[in-house]
Amino acid sequence: MTTFVHDLGWGAMRFIDELGKLAIFSARILRALITPPIRVRLFVDELFKLGVLSLVIICVCGLAVGMVLGLQGYNTLARFGATESLGAVVGLSLVRELGPVLTALLATGRAGSATTAEIGTMVATEQLDGLRMMSVDPVHLVVTPKALAMIAVMPILSALFIVFGLFGGYLVGVQLMGVDPGSYVSSLESAVEFTDDVLGSLLKALVFGVLVGLIATYRGYTSAPTSAGVSAATTSTVVVASVSVLISDYFFTALWGV
Amino acid sequence: MPSSHQHAAMNSTVAGDPHIAFSGVRMGFGDREVFRSLSCRFPREKVSVILGGSGSGKSTILRLIGGLVRPQAGSIHVAGEDITRLSERQMYRVRAKLGMMFQGGALLDSLTVFDNLAFPLREHSSLDEAAIVTEVHARLDAVGLTDVDQLLPGQLSGGMMKRVALARAIMMKPVILLCDEPFSGLDPISTKRIEALLVGINRQLGMTILLVSHDIGSTMRMADWVLLLLPDGAVEGSPAELQQSRDPRVAAFLREDVEDTDFSVEVPPLPAQVLSAAGPRGVS
Numbered sequence: 001m002t003t004f005v006h007d008l009g010w011g012a013m014r015f016i017d018e019l020g021k022l023a024i025f026s027a028r029i030l031r032a033l034i035t036p037p038i039r040v041r042l043f044v045d046e047l048f049k050l051g052v053l054s055l056v057i058i059c060v061c062g063l064a065v066g067m068v069l070g071l072q073g074y075n076t077l078a079r080f081g082a083t084e085s086l087g088a089v090v091g092l093s094l095v096r097e098l099g100p101v102l103t104a105l106l107a108t109g110r111a112g113s114a115t116t117a118e119i120g121t122m123v124a125t126e127q128l129d130g131l132r133m134m135s136v137d138p139v140h141l142v143v144t145p146k147a148l149a150m151i152a153v154m155p156i157l158s159a160l161f162i163v164f165g166l167f168g169g170y171l172v173g174v175q176l177m178g179v180d181p182g183s184y185v186s187s188l189e190s191a192v193e194f195t196d197d198v199l200g201s202l203l204k205a206l207v208f209g210v211l212v213g214l215i216a217t218y219r220g221y222t223s224a225p226t227s228a229g230v231s232a233a234t235t236s237t238v239v240v241a242s243v244s245v246l247i248s249d250y251f252f253t254a255l256w257g258v
Numbered sequence: 259m260p261s262s263h264q265h266a267a268m269n270s271t272v273a274g275d276p277h278i279a280f281s282g283v284r285m286g287f288g289d290r291e292v293f294r295s296l297s298c299r300f301p302r303e304k305v306s307v308i309l310g311g312s313g314s315g316k317s318t319i320l321r322l323i324g325g326l327v328r329p330q331a332g333s334i335h336v337a338g339e340d341i342t343r344l345s346e347r348q349m350y351r352v353r354a355k356l357g358m359m360f361q362g363g364a365l366l367d368s369l370t371v372f373d374n375l376a377f378p379l380r381e382h383s384s385l386d387e388a389a390i391v392t393e394v395h396a397r398l399d400a401v402g403l404t405d406v407d408q409l410l411p412g413q414l415s416g417g418m419m420k421r422v423a424l425a426r427a428i429m430m431k432p433v434i435l436l437c438d439e440p441f442s443g444l445d446p447i448s449t450k451r452i453e454a455l456l457v458g459i460n461r462q463l464g465m466t467i468l469l470v471s472h473d474i475g476s477t478m479r480m481a482d483w484v485l486l487l488l489p490d491g492a493v494e495g496s497p498a499e500l501q502q503s504r505d506p507r508v509a510a511f512l513r514e515d516v517e518d519t520d521f522s523v524e525v526p527p528l529p530a531q532v533l534s535a536a537g538p539r540g541v542s
Binding site for chain 1: 357378
């Protein structure tokens with residue numbers, strides 16, 4: 001019993017300690033944002049690596065999720081004779097929940113883990129220490145462009161996921177199951193509010209981008225300088241970022257109804 | 259093993275004007291104590307070599323000088339400034355006087371050799387691109403490399419990597435050059451080449467050079483000053499003084515590495531359990 005309490009206390013202290021370090025790390029990123037030089041070129045490179053290279057997986061998954069939603073939604077709505085509401089079901093599911101959440105999970109797996117592995121490898125090969133010895137802040141040069149790019153691409157990827165999802169739902173509902181195309185689009189239009197749903201969805205994606213960007217860069221920056229350390233940091237990024245996204249999604253929905 | 263590192267300096271005049279000085283430095287990682295109270299000095303415009311066994315803290319001394327790790331106690335003076343309590347941002351001013359050649363090169367692997375060398379100039383100078391090209395090629399010539407501009411670090415051999423790292427370390431004309439194991443993993447010809455480069459840099463540019471090495475032979479050829487880290491202390495002096503030292507610890511260390519010309523290998527008997535396993539696994 002004593003050991004259990006000891007372990008619990010130790011775990012809680014480590015958690016609080018990590019939160020504090022993450023807060024300091026975030027402050028360093030914020031300071032780097034307003035410290036010249038502004039590294040536009042590096043930011044654009046990261047947009048390409050994190051955003052453009054994730055396009056295929058986001059579009060394919062969006063399409064697949066939309067098609068599944070179309071099929072499941074149609075079968076359920078058919079029981080109540082309400083198949084004309086398929087557009088609203090697919091649209092609201094995607095815009096309010098599945099779009100931002102699944103995009104964040106996919107981005108964590110693809111771009112977040114890659115970010116951690118890249119920074120972690122730089123730690124293990126002393127590249128970040130090399131930068132410090134050249135009086136260059138690694139947070140300014142390496143971390144900030146990556147974190148910022150992750151924040152910037154997340155709403156865009158989420159929007160793309162939703163668009164492809166809506167198209168997938170349309171393909172299955174209209175082309176395969178025979179729902180009237182006008183009904184699909186008009187129910188979608190009437191159900192999805194721009195301010196509450198679309199902007200809320202983009203805001204949610206933005207917050208997920210902050211979470212994934214911070215966790216991925218922090219884990220890489222603090223990884224042990226060994227191959228095992230980089231591997232552990234990468235795994236940790238996927239687990240911690242995914243759990244954080246899902247938990248924060250609950251609070252987002254519960255508190256603000258988005 | 260914890261060590262007291264009692265300071266034992268020879269009566270040399272070489273280190274009369276220390277460029278770097280440690281005073282009562284304590285350092286450890288987790289439960290492992292590296293130094294308990296290390297005091298030593300490295301003379302200005304000379305080549306100093308840090309010798310010692312694996313895990314004795316040789317590289318840690320370079321990292322302490324660069325402010326990459328901070329001591330738990332004691333003070334470190336670099337070029338007349340106490341760096342012990344400087345913030346990371348204040349350390350940038352000190353690091354402007356330092357160049358560091360890391361053991362693995364620490365080149366940015368996403369940049370070409372040219373961009374790696376141009377990087378510090380682009381960050382800290384207002385030179386135009388033409389002047390940067392001239393500066394980079396001058397450094398590459400100095401380390402005996404040509405036609406490697408567009409190669410990535412991953413495409414370089416070990417010796418080339420070391421030379422590019424050295425070229426980058428001297429790019430901003432530092433007053434102190436720190437080299438972590440510059441000869442490790444190199445063949446004898448490459449070792450001699452790097453050795454000549456470092457001595458040339460020291461003699462011609464008047465740079466204080468501090469290097470970590472396992473290679474006693476090159477140490478005795480190059481060094482003006484040697485710090486020998488032993489399990490129970492540290493000894494410093496000129497190479498000649500160390501070779502003439504009557505300290506049995508010093509004599510034992512140098513004899514092991516320099517005077518051991520007996521190349522025969524004494525084979526210890528293998529345990530009976532090993533001998534009883536007949537033949538390689540899978541062979542009956």
